[in-house]
Amino acid sequence: MKPLKLSLLTALAFSFLTGMAQNKTAKPLPQLQQEFVDLAFGMFIHYNIPTYMEDDWADPDASPSIFNPRKLNTDQWAEAAKSANMSYGCLTTKHHSGFAIWDTKTTPYNVMNSPLKRDVVKEYANSFRKQGLKVMLYYSILDTHHKLRPGQITPEHIRMVKAQLTELLTNYGEIYALIIDGWDAPWSRISYNDVPFEEIYRLIKSIQPNCLVMDLNAAKYPAEALFYTDIKSYEQGAGQHISKESNRLPALSCLPINQNWFWKPSFPTTPVKDAGKLVNENLVPFNQAYCNFILNVAPNRDGLIDDNAVAALKEIGRLYKRPSTLPQLPAFDAPVISPNLAKGAAANSSWSNDMALMDFANDDDFSTNWHSHGSIKEPWLEIDLKKETGFNTIVITENRANVSAYTLEYRVNNQWYPLAEGSNAARIKVHRFSRVWGDRVRIKFRSYKRPPAIGEFGIYNERR
Known part of the structure; x- marks a missing residue:
């Protein structure tokens, strides 16, 4: 990975923006957690360089030249989300293979060096806000292109992570939440010491105090407390299932409408998940268990959501209306975000x-x-x-x-x-x-x- 070089102007701008953010009024974390639960339903959008390959985990050396949507239309994504009565979106800004779909200054491995040469994050954020939907972003700590993986993490990697998150939190307006992946998961093995969680968490809050930080770490940490996350998250496809009876924490459950997270050539002709089951077996009961449901819809290689998924979203919107009031969260302990001094002692x-x-x-x-x-x-x-x-x-x-x-x-x-x-x-x-x-x-x-x-x-x- 080439050394990250920040110009004096960039550094001054970062300092200025961070200072401004620190002067913003931060809402109490329990209020933000309740507001997140009240959002009830959103769209996960897995769209990145794996869209143009057969595997969800892309070749880390895949050329940016394959990222070439001919009809990219983020307005269509937002309209589809609105039709389902969703209240927000969340886009994969960078997945595990390290390709950035925003105009980043931290690496040449980004969308501006693809045939598209357009900032997808910017277009997505503008489209969702036009529909009155909140904007969230997904970001992977694991980065196989830049060799940010176990045993190879350097101070330069930490600087890159901080610089990339700073760009995402300063250039695209209010980011309601960051969903972070590939960090202290059994399959990534990048610990909160290797990439210091508390430093990253404090950086995010210093730039956008009201941005929730969600790490997809339910595979490791127990369901009864918040470890290294503001919101407890569950990936159903990975066998992580929230208890609708006993959950007492603000939570998120995610599921793709198709069989995979990223688009596959079979998607347009393969039935998507049943709208009625998604509403009755996920949305409605989760909403009553302090859990927000995020449904993944993967745009195709043209940059559009397939017709069968669009139709399913409209049907969901017909069947589901977000409740005007949802259960109030009980009292619970604040998240643990610091290094564990007892680990290995x-x-x-x-x-x-x-x-x-x-x-x-x-x-x-x-x-x-x-x-x-x-x-x-x-x-x-x-x-x-x-x-x-x-x-x-x-x-x-x-x-x-x-x-x-x-x-x-x-x-x-x-x-x-x-x-x-x-x-x-x-x-x-x-x-x-x-x-x-x-x-x-x-x-x-x-x-x-x-x-x-x-x-x-x-x-x-x-x-x-």
């Missing part, structure tokens, strides 16, 4: 059950657990940070809700001090407090139905 505990050792309590894998041995009446678990470290948040994730009373302590100069007395019976227990410094953190379990089983014990030093 040395762990100690009272006797473990069989092979379910204490190391599984902080291995950054919620599917593994430390189990206390059944003979231990007062079990404990401890994380050794090796040196005195500042922290102000602890999150305990059980295998299933079980522990009802516990004590949190921290150690300074070989002396243990009380931190919190917990009586939270939920599966995920979030404790936020004034920053303390310590080299070890310990939980003692005082009341439980079964021997404690801890999936993750997280320690964070949040910026506040």
Whole structure:
């Protein structure tokens, strides 16, 4: 990847725009989350260089010359969304192979070097706003063209990500939300340390304070809390299904109207998903479960939505009317966005059950657990940070809700001090407090139905 070079003028403009954004009035995050849920229904638009290939994951060396729509018409997309009674759109600005469909200064691998030579993001945003629809953008952290993938991430990659997001958030008006993909997913393996989540999150909020940040990470993180996202997201095709009965978080569920996310030659002659089922099995019940439904509609190689998809959207609009009021979200904890200081640290505990050792309590894998041995009446678990470290948040994730009373302590100069007395019976227990410094953190379990089983014990030093 060529070094990113920002001119003095560009840097000054970035500084000016960021300063302006910081002076805007930021709405409280719970208000933004409720407003997102109230949007109810939107259009996902997977349109990028994979449209012109057979695979959704495109060849990272595919030439920009193949991106050549003859009839690109984003007004048609917006009109189709409006006909379905959708309230917003979300366009894939850059997918996993790194091709940017906006006029970016960060890389030559972009739409301005294709035969089209038009800023698709700009045209999309203008078209959707003309129809009174809100504008969201999708952006992939994983970037195989620029080799932004595990084991190869450099400071230059981080600068590119920040510069690209800055362009998208300063050049295209109000962006209601960013849907981010390819970050800390089991299939991408790019951690929130490799590409620092909190830095990126703060950058987004500094430019557009009311822009929601959604990371598609439900494959890894449990459903009961917001980890590294403002909105809990579920990709149905990947087996991620929201519980319509128990969900208590602002959520998004996504599904393509066709069999794939990006357009395939079979689409025009293959039936799309049934409009009635989409409404009755997705839209209506999701809306009652604090969940916004986003339906993917993939434009074809001419840059138009196929007739069968257009007809289905009109039928959805006939069957579905967005409710005037939707359920109000219950209280829930703010998202965890900081690095986990406990990740990979040395762990100690009272006797473990069989092979379910204490190391599984902080291995950054919620599917593994430390189990206390059944003979231990007062079990404990401890994380050794090796040196005195500042922290102000602890999150305990059980295998299933079980522990009802516990004590949190921290150690300074070989002396243990009380931190919190917990009586939270939920599966995920979030404790936020004034920053303390310590080299070890310990939980003692005082009341439980079964021997404690801890999936993750997280320690964070949040910026506040």
